Amino acid sequence: MSATGTSRLAALRGSNNEGVLALILVVLVIAMTIVNSDFLSAGTLFAILRSSIVPTVLALGVLIVIISGGIDVSFPAIAIFSAYTTVVLMRGSGIDAGVVLVLVVSLVIGALLGLVNGGLIARFKLPTLIVTLGTQGIFKGILIAYVGSRYIAELPLGMRMFSTQSLLTVPAGGENTSLHVLVVPAIVLCLLVNFLLRNTMFGRGVYAIGNDTEAARRVGFSVMRIQVILYVVAGVLAAFGGVLHVTLTRSANPQDLLGTELDTIAAVVLGGASIFGGRGSVLGTMLGVLLIQVINNSLILMGIPSAWQRTAVGLLLVIGVGVQAISARRSSRRVFAHREVVAPA
Amino acid sequence: MLVLTLLAFAIFTAVKPRVFLNPLNLQNIAIAAPEIGLLALAIMLTMLTGGIDLSIVAIANLTAITISSLYTAIGATDAGLAESLAPVIVLVGLAVGAVGGYVNGLLVSRVGITPILATLGTMQIFNGIAITWTGGKTLYGAPAMLTTFGRTVIAGIPALFLVLVAAAIVLAVVINKTALGATIRLQGANPVAARFSGIRTDRTLTSTYVMSGLLAGLAGILFVSRNPTASADYGSSYVLLVIVIAVLGGTNPNGGFGTVLGVILATLTLQIVSSGFNIIRLSSYDYAIAQGAILIIIMVIDQVTSGRRRRTVPKISDALATPTES
Amino acid sequence: MSSEEASGSSGTGDAVPILEARNIVKTYGGVTALHGVTLRLTAGHVHALAGENGCGKSTLIKIISGAERPDSGEIVINGVSHAHMTPKGAIQQGIQVIYQDFSLFPGLTVAENIVLTSAVAEKRTLYSRRQSRPAAQQIVDDLGLSLDLDQEVERLSVADKQLTAICRALINDARVIIMDEPTTALTHSEVQRLFALVSTLRARGVALVFVSHKLEEALQVAQDVTILRNGELIISGPATDFDRRSISHYMTGRDVDESRLVNPPRYDRDPVLSVQDLTLPGAFENISFDLHAGEILGLTGLLGSGRSEIAEALFGVLRAESGRTIVDGKATTIHGIRDAIDAGIGYVPEDRLTQGLFLDKSIADNVIASSLERHRRRGLLDARTIAATITEQFQRLRIKAPNVEAPVRSLSGGNAQRVVLAKWLANGPKILMLNGPTVGVDVGSKEEILTILRAQAAAGMGIIVISDDVPELVSVCNRVLVVQQGRISATYSGDDITPEAIQEGMAA
Amino acid sequence: TTGGGGSAGSAKPGDVKPEDMTMVTVVKLTGVGWFDRMEEGVKNFADRTSIDARQVGADDASPEKQIQIIQDLLPQNPTAITVVPNSPESLENVLGKARDQGIVVVSHEAAGMKNVDADIEAFDNASYGRLIGENLAECMGGKGTYAAFVGGLTAKTHMDWVGAALDYMKEKAPGITRVSDPIESKEDEGVAYDRAKEILAKYPDIKGFQGSAGTDVAGIARAVQEAGKQDSICVMGTSIPSVAKKYLEDGSIDKAFLWDPALAGEAQLSAAKIIAEGGSIKEGTDLGVKGYESLNPIEGTTNAFSGEATLIVDKDNVNDFNF
Ligand SMILES: Nc1ncnc2c1ncn2[C@@H]1O[C@H](COP(=O)(O)OP(=O)(O)OP(=O)(O)O)[C@@H](O)[C@H]1O
Ligand SMILES: Nc1ncnc2c1ncn2[C@@H]1O[C@H](COP(=O)(O)OP(=O)(O)OP(=O)(O)O)[C@@H](O)[C@H]1O
Ligand SMILES: [Mg+2]
Ligand SMILES: [Mg+2]
Secondary structure, eight states, X not given: OOHHHHHHHHHHHOTTSHHHHHHHHHHHHHHHHHHOGGGSSHHHHHHHHHHHHHHHHHHHHHHHHHHTTXXXXXXXXXXXXXXXXXXXXXXXXXXXXXXXXXXXXXXXXXXHHHHHXXXXXXXXXXXXXXXXXXXXXXXXXXXXXXXXXXXXXXXXXXXXXXXXXXXXXXXXXXXXXXXXXTHHHHHHHHHHHHHHHHHBHHHXXXXXXXXXXXXHHHTTOOHHHHHHHHHHHHHHHHHHHHHHHHHHHTSBOTTSSTTOHHHHHHHHHHTTOOTTSSOOOHHHHHHHHHHHHHHHTTTTTTTOOHHHHHHHHHHHHHHHHHHHHHHHHHHTSOOOSSSOOOOOO | OHHHHHHHHHHHHHHOHHHHSOHHHHHHHHHHHHHHHHHHHHHHHHHHTTOXXXXXXXXXXXXXXXXXXXXXHHHHHOHHHHHHTHHHHHHHHHHHHHHHHHHHHHIIIIIOOOHHHHHHHHHHHHHHHHHHHHTTXXXXXXXXXXXXXXXXXXXTEEHHHHHHHHHHHHHHHXXXXXXXXXXXXXXXXXXHHXXXXXXXXXXHHHHHHHHHHHHHHHHHHHHHHHSXXXXXXXXXTHHHHHHHHHHHTTOOTTSSOOOHHHHHHHHHHHHHHHHHHHHTTOOHHHHHHHHHHHHHHHHHHHXXXXXXXXXXXXXXXXXXXXXXXX | OHHHHHHHSOOSSSSOEEEEEEEEEEEETTEEXXXXXXXXXXXXXEXXXXXXXXXSHHHHHHHHTTSSOOSXXXXXXXXXXXXXXXXXXXXXTTEEEEOTTOOOOTTSBHHHHHHHXXXXXXXXXXXXXXXHHHHHHXXXXXXXXXXXXXXXXXXXXXXXXXXXXXXXXXXXXXXXXXXXXXXXXXXXXXXXXXXXXXXXHHXXXXXXXXXXXXXXXXXXXXXXXXXXXXXXXXXXXXXXXXXXXXXXXXXXXXXXXXXXXXXXOOTTSOOSEEEEEEEETTTEEEEEEEEOTTOEEEEEOSTTSSHHHHHHXXXXXXXXXEEEEEETTEEOOOOSHHHHHHTTEEEEOSOIIIIIOOTTSBHHHHHTTXXXXXXXXXXXXXXXXXXXXXXXHHHHTTOOSSOTTSBGGGSOHHHHHHHHHHHHHTTOOSEEEEESTTTTOOHHHHHHHHHHHHHHHHTTOEEEEEOOOHHHHHHHOSEEEEEETTEEEEEEEGGGOOHHHHHHHHHO | OOSOGGGSSSOOSSSOOXXXXXXXXXXXXXXXXXXXXXXXXXXXXXXXXXOEEEEEEOSSOXXXXXXXXXXXXXXXXXXXXXXXXXXXXXXXXXXXXXXXXXXXEEESSOTTXXXXXXXXXXXXXXXXXXXXXXXXHHHHTTOEEEEEEESOTTOHHHHHHHHHHHHHXXXXXXXXXXXXXXXXXXXXXXXXXXXXXXXXXXXXXXXXXXXXXXXXXXXXXXXXXXXXXXXXXXXXXXXXXHHHHHXXXXXXXXXXXXXXXXXXXXXXXXXHHXXXXXXXXXXXXXXXXXXXXXXXXXXXXXXXXXXOOEEEEOTTTGGGOOX
């Protein structure tokens, strides 16, 4: 095959197999539409998009951490901690806070919690998995033991007002189905993080650290600073996700989100990020989340009996990543043009 | 790590000697530890190759369910027969564990799926199978052989604990004294070099996950031995816990380094700490806080002390790669 | 050209140094890497830093670049004294380093790797692939290279990785450029282009440090020479005062004999390896040759000629599409590395760090990595024979390390290579293929390694040396095959094996 | 074996004064509204009787943690342990040990357990489920399709409730059919919402929903409301007033069913007290707690009794509750 041909192929596939993932997604959707024609409807589409909002935002934070060569399991705790605490504070202070105040408060809390992670990891060079496993317990404990454990149904204005806003509404069948307005901030955040990772030196630094921390130091990146900042950013994103979650569910429940960490990490890795660090893209992550949401939100439509649904989710996940893994292997086959190419690990 | 275990022990002994040193309490620790310890060993083994196995708890439950339902099925027709077939039934259960592990092994080695994804998928598959199989109900009934074994105490030490000890010893031998063990560690240290050194990567990975499946199966047997029930959702809280234990025990999640002893000690430490806190009437959330704090403090101490030994830290998580396994 | 420039320069004496490292002491745990070494760099001069493997060259460089901190000593830049440097500080002072281990980012593209350092130094906040590309393109063109700027570094050959590292250092208008063995993987012509660029840099008044175990290269570019031995400064002076012999004498403290010395193979017996019409389209075509017991066969050619692929096909890394491989008279199909090893073939790969070594593992673990099967007794590993093997190899290859438990990461380049060699000798193969066996290895060790190869050959092993180090080929090979465009274009044997002959065979 | 649990071991029944008694209530998990409420009842009981009674529980509803907690209680040798099991069967062993040791054991939400001195239910799950079914059928006007949600396919009580409701429909409201097996909400309001949306998409003319976990109906109600069908669809099921309030008010939840965990907790403890003092629990026993004044044995069991403590919440009385 010709060099240009392969490079065009590679371009299609994307640096992290985004292409393949997109293809899998399309195939899946087609298959599901064949099984049940109702599947391909504005209603389902909107529902899936809506249910992807929070996972996507959370995944963005995870993505940054994973690219830097770390693993964060504390983000659900940070998310719900920030959002719930904000709600409690607002109720306590009696002011019916608007969007700005709500966001400021919760994002600051998220940033602080992220700072705890980043500080420990950067200062003591600790394994990220362990640190975040630790802080996760601490945050969760403090939240429920000292902030509160009640299910709160009355939200501050800043959250209330968006809970039921919709972006656009289309008539489908009898009634109207509408797309929730909060997809907008989700998409904006995706663009922002994408910019942060691709077009800022900080972003390059994150990739550099993930590739080879020592080499990053040698080219002059201040590894510590970047690490601290990136965990703060991750904390802020988590907090944002938490606020979106509370807004969407129209209630603040301190037990929510906890326990979803592995699924989110899976979505990010599915999106082409390497758990060993140095690789990953926002686009891939979005596709990864979308794929998992499509799977989760279509089983009833597919008429799969409840008892079999977990199995189905697992199977689809394995098949999805399997196809991807195989195609990734293919792409790493060597091409000879009388120039040596070392096959990657 | 040993220091730590003793420390934890000492503290609680000091705080509430009557209750804590109560043989009953010590036995409790020794009864709860084994199933967790086995699962932690399984995770540690897969981490040695730079992977992870999230499906172990699901596998353990499948084993438990297999044993319980086989027993009750045969028992329905002929109770005596069921009892006499107990050993066979247990072996079948163990086999289920091995098969589960084999599936993981194939996905990771042949198909080449990232372990965390492969096993997250199979975790749901196995768990789903369990739910379909049991219809979500908790099965009741297990061979008397197992239940009596579960209650047996030899020289003040619960038989269950001896199982863990035995398993640990066997695993330690496999890891440190066999070619397979060596290849597992090398595989984790540098997969490419492993390939170029003639190590059969596929075979190594497959056997690793089969072994982890077997350990999980053994844990499943302990489940039913502790109480003659089997359900799809038992032990779900163990997944994160055993990861904590493995890493706390000095296993490097990036592969290559980890020790059986470290994991066992870490298991005991956490058990001692948890029952200790329970005794001093700490709420489960205060406990969550304490556990997290302890975890981090230990790592910091370990880092500060070992920091002098190891200068350069290529990857952040290598910080705890202390080559003590050989 | 170099010679006349060398004479033109007046040594280190009068000119003011723009950077001076004074009385540097550095210890790693037990190992003393440097005690009291001083290095003075003069604007417009290339300073050759020579010494055996593990004598402290890279350590000195890492200290100047801030990658490591000295235990004592100072670094004086334009009269300003620093107790130690930081990577960022050094870069801002205009110090650029080509690290021996490249220190590249495998997941990023060539272009990104090249421009990243300068971007950091300029304290940029934003980064744009598009804008950074031309700069990278520029330097690549200056060096007349054919690097694919959009390729991920992970996918590159060692040579291209090295070229990328070089480009990265040269792109910044640095005042001091330190090259730690920059030419290990480069072809003759690439080296010459590098040197051309070096002299333009000198004209700009840049001070350069050049570390290489290819002594004639060092003498060709350098005006000043400093020689270390076991972390001690032995001598420092103008290049004109040195020649190849004297340098290797100062390095090793003895006379190194590099003359051609070969003993006759067992041509009487059947070949241990017979390759017939081996073909992998795009990589190599119709490769046929015999290798006899006791024979050392040279396989050379320009980089990318296909010489490495041939070896990798024989070792099962690649799968040849057609052709026969006959080992010890038995037709053998080699579909995987394991097949090759079972057939008694060993391979010391080109990319030592990723393919050859377990860097974080101990020397001991590395040495037995390939011979675990042979060390089993009743299913278990036999600790005693293992210990025996390890100590035997450790001593035979004279690996310089505190003990066998030292992590390979802590070894110097040459010693690391000995570990890879030890790994294979421990498995006692019939056929041993070595790709660039003495790349980055000092003259002394080189001689020792070649001696080991001769001894193995004498003991009946068939050896294939893939290399473009002509003197090396001349000194050990019974026969030399030249590969061009994936075909064997010439064969030399006996007295036809002369540097000149091989040079033009490769160039032709 | 009813009553007389304290026969074996240290705590001789009868002769212990309340001041010297310690009782521990082990719940599924702490830090959720439901069990916070139950803790209020436990405190009430402690104040009322001057018995040292406290509530403990894990940070998630997992059987293994509950076993662990009870294991760790044994050495402290309390007078009584009352427990709300996550998985009754898996507690049999450890509770057996407790009783051998002379500890009185009373359970809740676990009718049919063997190794307990008594099991106290707010009601028997069958009739509670049928009650929900009856109300749902009436609301749906006796015809149409409905879907049932459970916190988890492994949550026994939930499965009982939806099962009983379905039986009711089969017998009394043949015009009503259930669209699929019980749907799993994973105890998560968000999941309940997503599943409800799917159901609405697949069965546009669905007429009713039954929820089981505390937050199911809230999630369902949100989906229904967004589809603008709160008037045409009946949403009913187990929930907590504080959770259901806002949706009851706008009619997207029609009725919520529950029992007051505070009273349930108190009832368990007073049953334990009676047994510890040598008495026994039998038909008609008065636990001195509202809704538990006259216990009825639950058929098919020897030691399980139910009160009549079912509460039905709708938009009119929702504000009478403070939990
Ligand atoms: N990180 C480290 N930890 C421990 N010892 C080290 C470390 N780095 C280098 N050393 C030791 O310091 C000595 C000097 O190493 P250095 O890499 O400077 O040698 P070198 O002159 O560059 O050799 P070569 O020519 O093979 O590159 C060696 O003995 C090496 O083992
Ligand atoms: N408002 C309510 N009215 C009646 N029963 C309820 C109510 N809320 C929860 N329950 C039931 O009470 C028990 C405890 O509920 P809760 O959700 O707080 O704990 P849980 O661990 O989630 O238990 P479950 O998973 O069974 O709900 C569960 O059986 C639950 O179904
Ligand atoms: Mg060096
Ligand atoms: Mg609940």
